[in-house]
Amino acid sequence: MSANQRVVGNFILEGHLEPAQVQSYISEGNVKSWLLLEPEGGANCPASAVKSAGLDFACVPFVKKESGFPTESARSLISALDALPRPTVLSCSTARRASAVLALYLTHRQSDASCEIAREGAALSLARALDLKASQEPSLASWLELCSKEMKRSDLIFRQLFDTSGSSTYTYLLGDPASKDAILIDPVLEMVERDLAVADDLALKLKYVLNTHCHADHITGTGAIKKLRPEVKSMISRASGANADIYLLPGEKVCFGERYVEVRATPGHTDGCVTYVSQDNGGMAFTGDALLIRGCGRTDFQQGSPETLFDSVHSQIFSLPETFRVYPAHDYKGRHHSTVLEEKTLNPRLTKTKEEFKSIMDNLGLPYPKKIDAAVPANMVCGIQD
Ligand SMILES: [Fe+2]
Structure with a gap:
């Protein structure tokens, strides 16, 4: 001293x-x-x-x-x-x-x-x-x-938007301040007008709509946005098997202006789940349902596998710098984000061993997902309903 x-x-x-x-x-x-x-x-x-x-x-x-x-x-x-x-x-x-x-x-x-x-x-x-x-x-x-x-x-233009119609989904708008190019992650059908209004207010040009996976709890707003804004292209992982204009592979970058998000494969909740990683604003990971705040997505439907999910989170998300913020697809308790360090140390499921994790996930006893029979078929085709 x-x-x-x-x-x-x-x-x-x-x-x-x-x-x-x-x-x-x-x-x-x-x-x-x-x-x-x-x-x-x-x-x-x-x-x-x-x-x-x-x-x-x-x-x-x-x-x-x-x-x-x-x-x-x-x-x-x-x-x-x-x-x-x-x-x-x-x-x-x-x-x-x-x-x-x-x-x-x-x-x-x-x-x-x-x-x-x-x-x-x-x-x-x-x-x-x-x-x-x-x-x-x-x-x-x-x-x-x-x-x-x-x-x-x-700094990146960033908005975290919440589905007030019932699914507790977070939709994320990311914009490049120089070019005004923007992307939207996980839009919900019922909230499309709100999402587009936010982008318009900020003078952003929506380029791509990305989904983290084929959702079972809500219908994606992707198709409705494409009807309203035909210039917008949809993106989802190739492994999801769902329809989109552009299929993403692990390691690819989705560019908007001078910014990008990197695609990381994080299967386990579904086969096609990905996490989108941005280096902006100190580092952000949009984890979909692979990693939630103090939780994770269920693994008992849609090709779910607790072992695969455990490996995905540890190898693809917990390997990021600990200060990176975690932005999940949902939160049911009013929380907005977490960090890699918090989830590595405080997540009640993913701090356990793989065997313990499997046992927890196999015994959750959750009810059948309410909207799965309507949502999954619709989301396989971008959420477009005739
Ligand atoms: Fe999901």
Whole structure:
């Protein structure tokens, strides 16, 4: 620790440290990682001591240029902090730059991805509220203001929409702010007008409608949207066996403007279930019914298999960075999202062994799905009803 030390939650801001001070952080065992904002290898660089102690170490030089601090570095600083386990030491020569990076990070991460991200000026306001050194340094204060503005402009447009007609389905609208191209995941027939109105309000051009799987509990809005907007193309996994304009294979990317979601095969609830993964907004996984908040989809209908579902979730979803948010196809308790870490540690079914999981899933004793006889045949043909 030094005179510059400042602790904010799980982050420790530090200035220049002597080797003995670095060593005391390591030997006390209270920190798990270190982010250095100076070029690696300078005088008294903590890199080798931190690395050899087995702590996670990252170095993202954050240095003032003639035109000021570069806003391009904002995303790499945020990604570096995302990847590091906490508590984390953030260090530079005086802890000033470290405090600016922290203010930006907290602003960006604490905002709810379902709302507008990073209100203009929010990072600087937070730095002032926490009385961080960066708020008193004009070049860092203006960096914070510029970063907030740029991030607001370039962040993914995102809306989580809920089916109020009865199925408790979440439909997700993702839009690229530059091109205005957008995709819609898992629309519900009864909510199509609402979904299109939201896209229109945001001046988005709907390009693709994606389904995570052939649903048994509601009729998809895909066909109705295509009737209203003939330019829209439908997508579903090839393994689903359902009709669509474009069939998706694992590993493919669905692009909209400069954004994309990656297709990951997560069968087990049905053969054709996929999870769509976005790297935007800190990482998001649209898991369909493969993984729900503190639960998972049933495995007793539509080619369900508990063993397959267990393997899918562990290999394709729990392997994502733990900070990635999990957005399921449903929630029946008013919850909006979870994270990979939360489900890895708190999901009452998927924290168990494969054998225990199978036993739980085989003994759920759930009633026959109410709408399955109408929904599955309709969804096999995009939800179009004559
Ligand atoms: Fe389902």
